[in-house]
Amino acid sequence: MPIKLGQIHQWYLYVVGVVLTLSGALWLYFHYFVRIEGEFGPMHHPIEHFLISTHGITAALMMIGLGSVIPGHIVRAWTMRRNLWTGIFMLLTMAVLSVSGYFLYYLGAEGIRDVSAIVHWVVGLALPLVAWVHIQRGFKTRKLSNR
Numbered sequence: 001m002p003i004k005l006g007q008i009h010q011w012y013l014y015v016v017g018v019v020l021t022l023s024g025a026l027w028l029y030f031h032y033f034v035r036i037e038g039e040f041g042p043m044h045h046p047i048e049h050f051l052i053s054t055h056g057i058t059a060a061l062m063m064i065g066l067g068s069v070i071p072g073h074i075v076r077a078w079t080m081r082r083n084l085w086t087g088i089f090m091l092l093t094m095a096v097l098s099v100s101g102y103f104l105y106y107l108g109a110e111g112i113r114d115v116s117a118i119v120h121w122v123v124g125l126a127l128p129l130v131a132w133v134h135i136q137r138g139f140k141t142r143k144l145s146n147r
């Protein structure tokens, strides 16, 4: 399996990554900055439910995406030491997001949940930047197109 990802494989990761990030970021905006007038006073916008469930589905799809790049892309690039540092940052970002996402979903304890939430938002909002740098540098370090 080559390091270079196929067209469909790349698009899968880009689309899932964009929907994942947008659903998380929009949820943050609606949850903290938007209230609508309900029968019994101000209430949360109903779109929050749609956003967080979209986020949950795309989070699972991203785990499939992560698994799909391990055997070919990561193992081969790692052996060749190509784009290694930004690749390690990608892996760290994914690891922190999946562990903190797991805590958010399964842990009721307020203290740990609050810390996980902040870590998750900060790293989540940084994901597009980390991915952008990784992809740009990856293209630049390309030496042999078919590996």
Ligand code: HEM
Binding pocket: 020, 021, 022, 023, 024, 025, 027, 028, 052, 055, 056, 059, 060, 062, 063, 094, 097, 098, 101, 102, 104, 105, 117, 120, 121, 123, 124, 125, 127
């Ligand atoms: C590998 C990537 C990611 C995974 C596996 C993941 C997973 C999760 C999970 C499981 C939850 C809990 C859902 C629930 O409570 O129903 C969650 C919540 C959330 N995620 Fe993500 N997420 C990822 C990336 C992102 C990104 C890129 C952002 C960008 C801002 C983000 C922002 C959020 C926010 C704002 C919440 C709600 C937090 C709260 O309840 O206070 N996530 N995520």
Ligand code: HEM
Binding pocket: 003, 004, 005, 006, 010, 013, 065, 066, 069, 073, 074, 077, 078, 079, 082, 083, 084, 086, 087, 088, 090, 091, 094, 134, 135, 137, 138, 139, 141, 142, 143
């Ligand atoms: C979280 C895991 C990762 C994801 C989702 C990911 C995703 C991507 C994507 C979408 C591209 C641009 C498309 C392409 O060039 O085929 C890319 C390029 C690249 N990545 Fe990763 N990557 C990950 C981890 C790593 C790691 C750990 C390494 C190195 C050890 C690495 C090395 C490279 C290289 C060398 C390129 C340029 C490949 C080329 O010649 O096209 N990646 N990566």
